[in-house]
Amino acid sequence: GAVVSQHPSRVICKSGTSVKIECRSLDFQATTMFWYRQFPKQSLMLMATSNEGSKATYEQGVEKDKFLINHASLTLSTLTVTSAHPEDSSFYICSAASAGGYNSPLHFGNGTRLTVT
Amino acid sequence: KQEVTQIPAALSVPEGENLVLNCSFTDSAIYNLQWFRQDPGKGLTSLLLIQSSQREQTSGRLNASLDKSSGRSTLYIAASQPGDSATYLCAAQGWNYGQNFVFGPGTRLSVLP
Numbered sequence: 001g002a003v004v005s006q007h008p009s010r011v012i013c014k015s016g017t018s019v020k021i022e023c024r025s026l027d028f029q030a031t032t033m034f035w036y037r038q039f040p041k042q043s044l045m046l047m048a049t050s051n052e053g054s055k056a057t058y059e060q061g062v063e064k065d066k067f068l069i070n071h072a073s074l075t076l077s078t079l080t081v082t083s084a085h086p087e088d089s090s091f092y093i094c095s096a097a098s099a100g101g102y103n104s105p106l107h108f109g110n111g112t113r114l115t116v117t
Numbered sequence: 118k119q120e121v122t123q124i125p126a127a128l129s130v131p132e133g134e135n136l137v138l139n140c141s142f143t144d145s146a147i148y149n150l151q152w153f154r155q156d157p158g159k160g161l162t163s164l165l166l167i168q169s170s171q172r173e174q175t176s177g178r179l180n181a182s183l184d185k186s187s188g189r190s191t192l193y194i195a196a197s198q199p200g201d202s203a204t205y206l207c208a209a210q211g212w213n214y215g216q217n218f219v220f221g222p223g224t225r226l227s228v229l230p
Binding site for chain 2: 006032034036041042043044045046049091093095097105106108109110111113
């Protein structure tokens with residue numbers, strides 16, 4: 001079945017540094033990828049939607065200059081948390097959809113646990 | 118704007134019980150309703166996906182139903198086991214917001230041996 005690989009699974013960084021999270025579709029072309037954020041004991045909240053070759057669309061309240069999303073190829077999207085602060089510590093999950101439109105299932109990565117010290 | 122809620126927020130049951138988890142959504146213009154399982158600190162495991170034209174789906178001890186007109190879905194777990202302990206999330210995909218899922222807050226289930 002379709003697999004989405006997310007890397008790294010865990011990362012600890014110091015405040016002020018930047019962290020890059022990768023989301024790869026391994027056996028299909030992902031025209032659209034979604035990035036979610038999950039705080040402890042809360043549900044997943046959509047941060048942004050990225051389409052290959054175009055700028056990401058950010059949800060209200062998400063700082064696009066802080067959470068840089070690049071979807072440069074049909075198999076890779078990256079989320080970079082710039083100048084990370086402790087409040088950015090969270091669980092980030094990506095999902096990917098192929099070009100089949102609404103009939104295409106979404107496939108989720110296993111998530112990245114970010115801890116900013 | 119789609120809003121998804123889940124009741125109860127937490128549930129603790131003895132092993133062997135049958136249980137029902139509830140999910141409600143405000144926008145009935147959905148094309149998929151999906152149930153996921155999430156273990157602590159882990160990603161999502163897809164359990165059942167119900168398309169808008171379907172009323173239920175079954176997989177093993179799990180059965181999910183969908184009533185679009187009332188904006189509800191239920192996940193039925195038969196003969197619960199300690200290994201079923203996890204957070205269960207329902208999520209809706211709708212015609213009004215692209216392929217994105219809108220997630221409910223989840224139900225944290227503990228099955229006691």
